[in-house]
Amino acid sequence: MKLSIDHKSAVPLHIQAENLLRELIKDPEYQSGKLLPNEVDLAKILAISRTTLRQAINKLVYEELLIRKKRLGTKVAHPKMSSKSMNWLSFTQEMQARGIPIKNYELHVSWVYPDEFIANFFDIKADKKIMKLERLRGNAEEAFVYFVSYFHPRIGLTGDEDFKKPLYEMLEVDHSVVANLSKEEISAKAADKLIAGKLEIDPGSPVLFRKRFVFDQGDRPMEYNLGYYKAESFIYTVESRRTS
Amino acid sequence: MKLSIDHKSAVPLHIQAENLLRELIKDPEYQSGKLLPNEVDLAKILAISRTTLRQAINKLVYEELLIRKKRLGTKVAHPKMSSKSMNWLSFTQEMQARGIPIKNYELHVSWVYPDEFIANFFDIKADKKIMKLERLRGNAEEAFVYFVSYFHPRIGLTGDEDFKKPLYEMLEVDHSVVANLSKEEISAKAADKLIAGKLEIDPGSPVLFRKRFVFDQGDRPMEYNLGYYKAESFIYTVESRRTS
DNA sequence: TATGTTGCTATGTTTGTACATATAAACCAG
DNA sequence: CTGGTTTATATGTACAAACATAGCAACATA
Numbered sequence: 001m002k003l004s005i006d007h008k009s010a011v012p013l014h015i016q017a018e019n020l021l022r023e024l025i026k027d028p029e030y031q032s033g034k035l036l037p038n039e040v041d042l043a044k045i046l047a048i049s050r051t052t053l054r055q056a057i058n059k060l061v062y063e064e065l066l067i068r069k070k071r072l073g074t075k076v077a078h079p080k081m082s083s084k085s086m087n088w089l090s091f092t093q094e095m096q097a098r099g100i101p102i103k104n105y106e107l108h109v110s111w112v113y114p115d116e117f118i119a120n121f122f123d124i125k126a127d128k129k130i131m132k133l134e135r136l137r138g139n140a141e142e143a144f145v146y147f148v149s150y151f152h153p154r155i156g157l158t159g160d161e162d163f164k165k166p167l168y169e170m171l172e173v174d175h176s177v178v179a180n181l182s183k184e185e186i187s188a189k190a191a192d193k194l195i196a197g198k199l200e201i202d203p204g205s206p207v208l209f210r211k212r213f214v215f216d217q218g219d220r221p222m223e224y225n226l227g228y229y230k231a232e233s234f235i236y237t238v239e240s241r242r243t244s
Numbered sequence: 245m246k247l248s249i250d251h252k253s254a255v256p257l258h259i260q261a262e263n264l265l266r267e268l269i270k271d272p273e274y275q276s277g278k279l280l281p282n283e284v285d286l287a288k289i290l291a292i293s294r295t296t297l298r299q300a301i302n303k304l305v306y307e308e309l310l311i312r313k314k315r316l317g318t319k320v321a322h323p324k325m326s327s328k329s330m331n332w333l334s335f336t337q338e339m340q341a342r343g344i345p346i347k348n349y350e351l352h353v354s355w356v357y358p359d360e361f362i363a364n365f366f367d368i369k370a371d372k373k374i375m376k377l378e379r380l381r382g383n384a385e386e387a388f389v390y391f392v393s394y395f396h397p398r399i400g401l402t403g404d405e406d407f408k409k410p411l412y413e414m415l416e417v418d419h420s421v422v423a424n425l426s427k428e429e430i431s432a433k434a435a436d437k438l439i440a441g442k443l444e445i446d447p448g449s450p451v452l453f454r455k456r457f458v459f460d461q462g463d464r465p466m467e468y469n470l471g472y473y474k475a476e477s478f479i480y481t482v483e484s485r486r487t488s
Numbered sequence: 489t490a491t492g493t494t495g496c497t498a499t500g501t502t503t504g505t506a507c508a509t510a511t512a513a514a515c516c517a518g
Numbered sequence: 519c520t521g522g523t524t525t526a527t528a529t530g531t532a533c534a535a536a537c538a539t540a541g542c543a544a545c546a547t548a
Contacts, residue, residue: 012531038498049533054499062306070499071541186480188432188452188473206450206475208432231432231450236480256501282528293503298529314529315511 005046013048017056020046025065025076035073036066105143106136106198109159114150121213122152122221131157136198144233146198148226155222177222181215186236195228206231249290257292261300264290269309269320279317280310349387350380350442353403358394365457366396366465375401380442388477390442392470399466421466425459430480439472450475 005016024030036042039057043050057074060066067077111129119126133149149167151157155177161170171177189209196203207228214223249260268274280286283301287294301318304310311321355373363370377393393411395401399421405414415421433453440447451472458467 014531040498051534052532055531068499069541070539071497073498186430186452187478188450188475190450190475204449206432206434208430208452229432231434234431236430258501284528295504296502299501312529313511314509315527317528 005048007047014052014055014059017046017048017053018059021056021060022065025060030076033075035075038073101140102137103140103143104135104137104164106134107163108134109163110134111159118150118224121224122150124153128153131159133163135163142230143199144230146195146228150224152220152222154220171222178217179214179222180217181219183213183215185211188231189228191228199228199230201230208234208236210236249292251291258296258299258303261290261292261297262303265300265304266309269304274320277319279319282317345384346381347384347387348379348381348408350378351407352378353407354378355403362394362468365468366394368397372397375403377407379407386474387443388474390439390472394468396464396466398464415466421460423458423460423466427457427459429455433472435472443472443474445474452478452480454480 138144210227212225382388454471456469
């Protein structure tokens, strides 16, 4: 991505500015709290008007990627994933949007017989093996989440897929399966031996546990996913407005 | 709510316009698909500039309450409730909906100085005491959640209220404060001494921790609530549909 | 010392203006 | 009647210019 604005391009300036900001704030300096240049200067640097620049900034503020404070300035709003885009971005994408690169610590594919619960969810017989994907993921420093996914056989996965790409992107592009609806259950749990080992914490210490039931466009079940997040490493946010 | 714009009010015109639009589009005519007046006319009617009006409309478009189409116009984006509208039940109501009667094990009102975080959220000075409400609640067998709530002084609570009624009902009926927007953060935590004591679990064992920021109709902060749920006793469910 | 006061600087709000673009509908030529 | 062209109308993009407001800091006063 080019880090400058092309006034002749067909793509609107405020979109260009937005993208450019998204790149810019990945800089560790900004990630660690440095203020962005003030609006007037930044507009001058980019050679666009303050209004246009603000359009771009506003979008990111709305996404809670940036925080503005009068007289203080604008900086990246660190942690805390927002439910706005979340839910419908994969883990990788969400982290990337924040400039946090994701590392796969382990990635393991196996074929297993579904237990009753899973067979029931997928509405399949239990005598047919399905693909199980286990992933231990985190940032550069540490692994902080352990995922276990099961996929519906209908999708036709072979196990040779490129699981380094964002999962839903891969499924969409290579297997024409589009995730459309997700039902999630979030609770707290004590880590068992296995999870504790993976996340390098003591058995019995807390993890955030998320079950995710994912459906495709036809509302057919496509994935069953279990996520174990190291406590404090992951905050689930929900915003809801009364409708009555 | 008055359906006109007050240019002398302290509240920004685009906010007034936004609220006004929210009211306006409740009209069954608009709900059933009628186009809003075009921007130029509407701006003229409200006696604000088109740009300001657009600020308001943009917000609603971003919230997916309105849809715009070039040359066609702007109308309400009908149904499609995502997780936005869900989750709007109080704890008591939630439980009652499941047929679980709720018991208050402890109920304690006190007046405290807000810490920096709370003062900042409420946008008040830290030298004024605010009401703190602690409640230990559960079913007939055991207490499984410990709540701590702080209320904005604007509400004018005295401490003599009847906290046995559902909280939001009491606030609405007796204090004319209507909860309208809630932002929640859910994570897993290890119970400290205090929480462990209340919930009768071992210190260090997992609890589901929920922060809740509640806003009234004017999007003004009204309550800050911390909830500690005994692990396994509470599962948070979220359903979200892709909108793109 | 404590307390105003004032000014600086950042974001926040608002207006006026202009041109671009998408598209439905009216129009016109073959 | 058919197919292209124009026009009217809506949103979309962009700029410039003010003034408002919040908060910090430096200075001045009691």
